[in-house]
Amino acid sequence: MKSGRNEIDQRMRSFEEMCRKLGVKRTHQRMEIFREVAQTADHPDAEKVYRGVSERIPTMSLDTVYRTLWLLKDLGLITTLGSPRERTRFDANLDHHHHFVCVKCGLTRDFYSDDLDSLKLPDSLLSIGHAVKTQVEVKGLCRECAAGEKPGDKKRRQ
Amino acid sequence: MKSGRNEIDQRMRSFEEMCRKLGVKRTHQRMEIFREVAQTADHPDAEKVYRGVSERIPTMSLDTVYRTLWLLKDLGLITTLGSPRERTRFDANLDHHHHFVCVKCGLTRDFYSDDLDSLKLPDSLLSIGHAVKTQVEVKGLCRECAAGEKPGDKKRRQ
DNA sequence: TTCTTAAATAGTAATTATTCTCTTTATAGA
């Protein structure tokens, strides 16, 4: 499930270009951390990235991995699954519903749609597993955040 | 955004019935914790539930709230947003893709579908915010988990 | 109702992912 070498080289180049454009330093550590994430098709956690990179840079620290991953996210070069460092939230709404999440302030609201309740899933899913429930997650800006900056909203961290 | 009183009473009754059916004790604490989650339309975290219930049961402990919430989840009476106690995972796949998540072992796989990339969202969303990106999350059983019990898989916790 | 027993609770300590602070090192431009 590894990405091809060409594609990785391509992404490494665009990463370097992005760094140059934004005045972000291209350090050995950053390059290797980015490479580690870019060359795997699964969704590693920080610990796994750390283990992988440590084989090449033994003095690597976990903190640097975290810092770099968040940086990469800010640069738009990677995304995250799940909300980092956020408390688990409990949902008593058992009706089939979907979620809107504000990428800025984290506001989460349910919404409903009969169309979205009965989506046609691709056949390729069959090779992965058996679907039980599908839910649509819409990311965007809530009206308040879209209207203007609210002081005290934490950046990065959805 | 509170649910109506009738509906809550209805849910309290089905909760009690469910407990009786499964031989789970109906304690004062459990009833109040369930009521707290059922009567709010937002998605409270454990701390918020704790604060709410504490007004009625001052000796309530946070641990009980956590244990009860996971119990409610196991009973299928509530669901969670985000994966509890799971590390943040990083995703280097920037192509528009969707996720299949095994509810049993947590396996997460990307899949693709042009249809799902361009979903028609309901107008009701406009009152909440401005959509930037939509992603479909399919929950189900991966082939391995569907095939049989794997020893050492942690239950509860997706 | 009272008794019995397994299950649940409260309180506190322990875990663990993530972040902060401070010092050292490496990068990019002059």
Place this chain on the structure above:
DNA sequence: TCTATAAAGAGAATAATTACTATTTAAGAA
């Protein structure tokens, strides 16, 4: 090369969640 400054490293700190243990309570039997 030299210098200003960003980034890395190390270890301690933080905070959400879980584990442990003594005590209490619900549910069914007598």
